[in-house]
Amino acid sequence: MKSSSPLKWFGSREGLYYLALAFLLAVILPLVLDPFRLNMVGKYLTYAFVAIGLVMCWGKAGILSLGQGVFFGLGGYCMAMFLKLEASTPEATAIQSTPGIPDFMDWNQLTELPWFWEPFHSFSFTLIAVIGVPVLLAFVIGFAMFTRRVGGVYFAIITQAIAAILTILIIGQQGYTGGVNGITDLQTLKGWDIRTDEARTALYFVCVGMLFLCLFVARLVQNRKLGRILVAMNAQEMRVRFSGYDVAAFKIFVFCLAAAFAGIGGAMFTLIVGFMSPSFIGIVASIEMVIFCALGGRLSILGAVYGALLVNAAKSGFSESFPELWPFAMGALFIGVVLAFPNGLAGLYRSYVMPLEDRLFKRGKAEAQTSAEPVATTASAEKTDDYDPMINTYSPEKS
Amino acid sequence: MFDGYTSSELMSIFAMQGFAGLSLFSVFVLMAMGLAIIFGQMGVINMAHGEFMILGAYTTYLTSSFFQSYLPGLFGGYFFFAIILAFLICAALGALVEWLMIRHLYHRPLDTLLATWGLSLIMQQAYRSIFGAREVGVDLPEWMMGAFQVTDLVELPINGLFVMIIALSIAVAVYLLMYRSGWGKNVRAVVQNRPMAEAVGINSAGIDRATFALGCGIAGIAGAAFTMIGSTGPSSGQAYIVDTFLVVVFGGAQSLIGTIISAFGISQAQSTMEFFLSGSMAKVLTLLVVVGILMLRPEGLMALKVRR
Numbered sequence: 001m002k003s004s005s006p007l008k009w010f011g012s013r014e015g016l017y018y019l020a021l022a023f024l025l026a027v028i029l030p031l032v033l034d035p036f037r038l039n040m041v042g043k044y045l046t047y048a049f050v051a052i053g054l055v056m057c058w059g060k061a062g063i064l065s066l067g068q069g070v071f072f073g074l075g076g077y078c079m080a081m082f083l084k085l086e087a088s089t090p091e092a093t094a095i096q097s098t099p100g101i102p103d104f105m106d107w108n109q110l111t112e113l114p115w116f117w118e119p120f121h122s123f124s125f126t127l128i129a130v131i132g133v134p135v136l137l138a139f140v141i142g143f144a145m146f147t148r149r150v151g152g153v154y155f156a157i158i159t160q161a162i163a164a165i166l167t168i169l170i171i172g173q174q175g176y177t178g179g180v181n182g183i184t185d186l187q188t189l190k191g192w193d194i195r196t197d198e199a200r201t202a203l204y205f206v207c208v209g210m211l212f213l214c215l216f217v218a219r220l221v222q223n224r225k226l227g228r229i230l231v232a233m234n235a236q237e238m239r240v241r242f243s244g245y246d247v248a249a250f251k252i253f254v255f256c257l258a259a260a261f262a263g264i265g266g267a268m269f270t271l272i273v274g275f276m277s278p279s280f281i282g283i284v285a286s287i288e289m290v291i292f293c294a295l296g297g298r299l300s301i302l303g304a305v306y307g308a309l310l311v312n313a314a315k316s317g318f319s320e321s322f323p324e325l326w327p328f329a330m331g332a333l334f335i336g337v338v339l340a341f342p343n344g345l346a347g348l349y350r351s352y353v354m355p356l357e358d359r360l361f362k363r364g365k366a367e368a369q370t371s372a373e374p375v376a377t378t379a380s381a382e383k384t385d386d387y388d389p390m391i392n393t394y395s396p397e398k399s
Numbered sequence: 400m401f402d403g404y405t406s407s408e409l410m411s412i413f414a415m416q417g418f419a420g421l422s423l424f425s426v427f428v429l430m431a432m433g434l435a436i437i438f439g440q441m442g443v444i445n446m447a448h449g450e451f452m453i454l455g456a457y458t459t460y461l462t463s464s465f466f467q468s469y470l471p472g473l474f475g476g477y478f479f480f481a482i483i484l485a486f487l488i489c490a491a492l493g494a495l496v497e498w499l500m501i502r503h504l505y506h507r508p509l510d511t512l513l514a515t516w517g518l519s520l521i522m523q524q525a526y527r528s529i530f531g532a533r534e535v536g537v538d539l540p541e542w543m544m545g546a547f548q549v550t551d552l553v554e555l556p557i558n559g560l561f562v563m564i565i566a567l568s569i570a571v572a573v574y575l576l577m578y579r580s581g582w583g584k585n586v587r588a589v590v591q592n593r594p595m596a597e598a599v600g601i602n603s604a605g606i607d608r609a610t611f612a613l614g615c616g617i618a619g620i621a622g623a624a625f626t627m628i629g630s631t632g633p634s635s636g637q638a639y640i641v642d643t644f645l646v647v648v649f650g651g652a653q654s655l656i657g658t659i660i661s662a663f664g665i666s667q668a669q670s671t672m673e674f675f676l677s678g679s680m681a682k683v684l685t686l687l688v689v690v691g692i693l694m695l696r697p698e699g700l701m702a703l704k705v706r707r
Contacts, residue, residue, distance in 0.1 A: 334517025
């Protein structure tokens with residue numbers, strides 16, 4: 001793509017989509033919703049990080065990971081460990097038999113902090129670990145699998161097994177991890193109480209900001225040659241390999257990228273929700289994350305955000321009023337998104353709403369011409385320049 | 400982890416846990432057989448396999464209640480009716496699912512995975528609505544209770560033995576069907592080269608449907624057998640699905656022998672380690688070892704030699 005000035009980009013159609021999302025998340029929702037609901041939207045948004053990662057990894061590069069919950073959870077646990085240590089000062093835990101260690105360790109007869117908890121006293125280490133730990137694990141898995149050309153369903157099953165392993169491990173090692181309850185009772189972040197309404201609203205905006213950061217990183221990747229190679233690899237892996245590209249390296253990269261996004265999402269989740277538990281990591285949670293991405297449209301990073309928001313909002317809505325209907329709706333969603341609209345919401349938008357938009361744009365252009373303005377409208381000029389994330393379509397007919 | 404045990408004690412521990420592992424082995428074999436057919440032969444991931452198994456289990460439960468109320472004289476033999484019924488019901492549902500859903504997705508294996516996951520959610524919730532969230536169990540007929548005393552330490556419960564016999568007979572039957580019958584030859588032909596198989600007049604769509612139905616039917620038998628050794632709840636199937644997939648992949652997807660060997664290895668490793676470690680650590684270690692080996696040898700234990 002040509003380098004265009006940022007200002008012009010915001011006037012383009014793609015820019016408008018991003019602006020609309022930013023307006024919705026940063027202006028409309030905070031105005032309309034009370035702090036409790038806003039906090040819930042913040043929680044849904046943390047899943048959008050995972051969904052964006054899945055768009056890159058599954059939608060673009062064709063690597064279906066059923067273990068994104070692992071990376072989400074690792075990021076979340078790193079943050080939770082830091083917050084828990086901050087909450088477990090010797091003064092606050094004076095009634096324990098060993099003051100200064102988290103309460104669940106004391107209940108499990110641990111007398112000193114395990115070695116891997118030690119570094120989480122440092123906030124800067126935690127911030128690095130939130131991304132570093134998931135990426136490291138993703139790199140190890142990716143390196144082992146992709147250099148041996150394992151892909152497709154085998155990869156999906158093995159990532160699912162890893163999600164199972166991590167869940168069982170966390171539940172089993174109660175003294176070190178908090179077990180099935182997870183790490184709860186988190187209070188302050190560097191002395192700042194995260195449980196107040198103001199703090200939660202502030203964290204919501206931090207989450208929106210981080211989300212846009214991730215969106216722009218993802219957009220950067222997809223618009224470069226890198227992104228095109230990922231798509232090419234998905235369609236014709238052999239041809240890309242024979243063209244001299246190291247397919248495994250690209251796959252490892254995109255898998256690590258998705259893991260990094262998921263890790264950030266997990267850390268934000270811990271901050272916003274105030275605890276972390278193995279139920280957000282396991283097989284069921286991980287595979288639900290795929291549906292966020294699939295509903296939004298597996299090729300659209302913006303769609304992924306809407307998908308995560310919608311599915312989670314529907315889930316809370318259903319669970320509040322008809323809990324027994326939700327699994328049916330969810331199951332139907334899985335089947336429908338695969339059989340009826342494989343391009344998800346983005347695909348529906350493109351086939352039904354975009355033609356209307358086109359007509360609108362055209363009318364604008366006609367008016368501009370009648371008023372004898374000498375320039376072609378920016379909209380039509382930009383359209384050819386900018387890669388539109390909604391343009392490329394997932395075609396199920398490929399082999 | 401072996402500290403404080405004498406070698407003779409260790410021997411009997413291994414023997415005891417080995418026999419305990421055999422019952423897990425039978426469950427693995429029964430579940431993995433159906434999966435191995437569907438996944439190995441068709442390349443389709445059926446995430447709802449566990450739910451088909453539970454359907455078989457509920458069929459058995461209903462049959463046993465029916466026999467108890469209306470045919471108490473024949474109660475000793477209800478299980479054989481239940482097995483046949485479970486097979487037929489699951490196979491019929493399997494054929495329906497194949498026709499409605501799977502056949503549109505053969506060229507998209509990852510999407511099949513998601514669609515069948517959706518199916519499994521729906522089936523689970525349906526069981527919960529119909530049978531309730533509580534686990535149900537069946538009454539065993541008289542002749543299936545009790546145990547054989549092999550040595551002082553080792554005893555074999557008859558129901559466990561019976562399940563093992565079912566597992567092995569299913570394995571043998573599947574082997575004969577796949578490798579010694581004309582139909583099996585057609586299936587393998589379609590797997591190896593679909594266009595050529597069609598060219599020589601094999602109805603490949605029919606083969607697909609029958610294969611899928613057969614796999615689901617075997618899951619139903621697995622479920623029926625499962626009721627003999629445990630109780631059934633709406634989400635019991637999900638608990639086994641990851642293990643079973645690992646069994647199939649670990650064994651080498653297209654090899655039935657490999658599936659049996661890996662089911663044996665995994666169940667024995669897990670059951671032996673359970674004695675020395677906590678149950679969860681035993682499971683973690685087993686799964687880690689399996690995943691580790693799969694990373695080094697992605698084609699599984701008994702790989703079909705194919706040139707790519």
